[in-house]
Amino acid sequence: MKIAFLFDDSLELGGTQRVINSLANYFATYYDYEVELINFYRKSDKRHFEYDSKVKITYLDIFLKYKNFLLKYKEKLRSLKILKEYLKEQKYDIIIGMSARFNIYLVQVKKRLDSKLIGTEHIFYDGHSLKTKLRKKIYYNKLDILSVLTDYDYEKYSKFLNNVVKIHNPIPDAFKFKKYNKNSKKILAAGRLTKQKGFDMLLKAMPTVIKKCPDWKLEIFGQGEEKEELQNLIDTLKLNDNVEIMDYVENFYEITDNYSFYVMSSRYEAFPCVLIETQAKGLPAVSFDCLTGPGEIINNEKDGLLVEPENIEKLSAAITRMIENDNMRIEMSGKAVKNSERFLIKKICSEWNELFKKLEN
Numbered sequence: 001m002k003i004a005f006l007f008d009d010s011l012e013l014g015g016t017q018r019v020i021n022s023l024a025n026y027f028a029t030y031y032d033y034e035v036e037l038i039n040f041y042r043k044s045d046k047r048h049f050e051y052d053s054k055v056k057i058t059y060l061d062i063f064l065k066y067k068n069f070l071l072k073y074k075e076k077l078r079s080l081k082i083l084k085e086y087l088k089e090q091k092y093d094i095i096i097g098m099s100a101r102f103n104i105y106l107v108q109v110k111k112r113l114d115s116k117l118i119g120t121e122h123i124f125y126d127g128h129s130l131k132t133k134l135r136k137k138i139y140y141n142k143l144d145i146l147s148v149l150t151d152y153d154y155e156k157y158s159k160f161l162n163n164v165v166k167i168h169n170p171i172p173d174a175f176k177f178k179k180y181n182k183n184s185k186k187i188l189a190a191g192r193l194t195k196q197k198g199f200d201m202l203l204k205a206m207p208t209v210i211k212k213c214p215d216w217k218l219e220i221f222g223q224g225e226e227k228e229e230l231q232n233l234i235d236t237l238k239l240n241d242n243v244e245i246m247d248y249v250e251n252f253y254e255i256t257d258n259y260s261f262y263v264m265s266s267r268y269e270a271f272p273c274v275l276i277e278t279q280a281k282g283l284p285a286v287s288f289d290c291l292t293g294p295g296e297i298i299n300n301e302k303d304g305l306l307v308e309p310e311n312i313e314k315l316s317a318a319i320t321r322m323i324e325n326d327n328m329r330i331e332m333s334g335k336a337v338k339n340s341e342r343f344l345i346k347k348i349c350s351e352w353n354e355l356f357k358k359l360e361n
Contacts, residue, residue, distance in 0.1 A: 004036045004092045005035075007037070010049075021051065022172045039058065093115060097119045103136075108139070116145075116360075121147070124150065124270045126156075144359055145164075146161060147355075168343050175253045175280040177281055182260075182326065182329070186219060187319065188219060190221040190252065191264075200229075202220075204233075208313075209323070217244070227245060253277070257281065260283075262274075262285045263319060269292060270293060271296075279337065287304060288306075
């Protein structure tokens with residue numbers, strides 16, 4: 001079977017890119033599929049992900065760089081022509097779009113393609129603009145399948161589509177549980193330093209935590225446009241002895257064993273990979289129960305604690321409770337590992353493989 005993933009740059013840093021990396025490598029290694037990553041353009045020379053030698057990586061060098069509407073429209077038509085000619089020439093069995101933009105592009109070049117077309121969504125339904133939502137209603141019914149990540153999105157899309165399936169994102173094989181670090185007094189948080197991730201709320205929750213538990217420390221791994229603003233907030237709240245913003249690390253799985261539990265303070269999510277990855281490493285979680293994602297991953301009071309969205313006082317109380325209950329953390333660690341088995345790469349790729357077989361028939 002010949003499969004292609006379509007995205008802007010699958011080797012750039014990001015959650016969707018990590019999913020592409022996991023799926024492509026597994027399909028090539030364990031199913032012996034011909035797998036190709038079709039990229040519109042190269043964002044940087046640095047490769048953030050390693051691929052099996054059997055995975056073909058192609059750059060079409062398509063840049064939609066014009067701001068003028070007419071020039072941008074003409075460039076888009078040219079780009080779609082390049083894309084269509086390439087897809088026709090390669091004769092894939094299945095092509096998978098990895099964002100709303102590329103899902104729509106696939107439909108726009110569908111005519112005379114023999115490939116089955118699968119769209120995937122990695123942003124929750126309400127996170128899209130009204131324009132994008134309207135375009136989805138026009139184009140998505142022409143996909144063979146639309147794959148979404150959560151029950152919430154499945155319900156939303158099923159109101160106007162009959163081709164929707166739900167398949168979760170996988171945990172890469174590198175995230176394997178060794179032993180819970182019951183002596184650690186460090187809390188882990190990670191993600192892009194943006195408003196979405198809510199690190200400002202997490203920082204505002206910490207003074208109360210530190211007052212009760214002064215020997216504990218929070219470390220936030222990430223990079224982004226709000227780094228300076230967040231550092232200023234750390235300074236203002238006098239948290240410098242207990243909170244530190246750490247540089248992003250490539251091999252995130254290597255550092256998780258140093259922490260006691262994970263905290264997610266996001267204002268919204270689609271399906272947070274880092275949450276399932278840290279559970280696989282045996283870390284209980286404290287998380288805002290934001291609209292999609294955490295509530296479908298964490299079993300409240302069993303492998304983590306869910307908190308009312310954007311309630312800083314309750315977030316502070318949940319973090320403090322996790323710190324003060326050693327036995328609860330240890331018990332939750334084991335249950336977190338067990339819970340994460342739902343998202344193992346072997347299981348998720350088996351679901352994809354069954355879907356591919358159905359499309360072949």
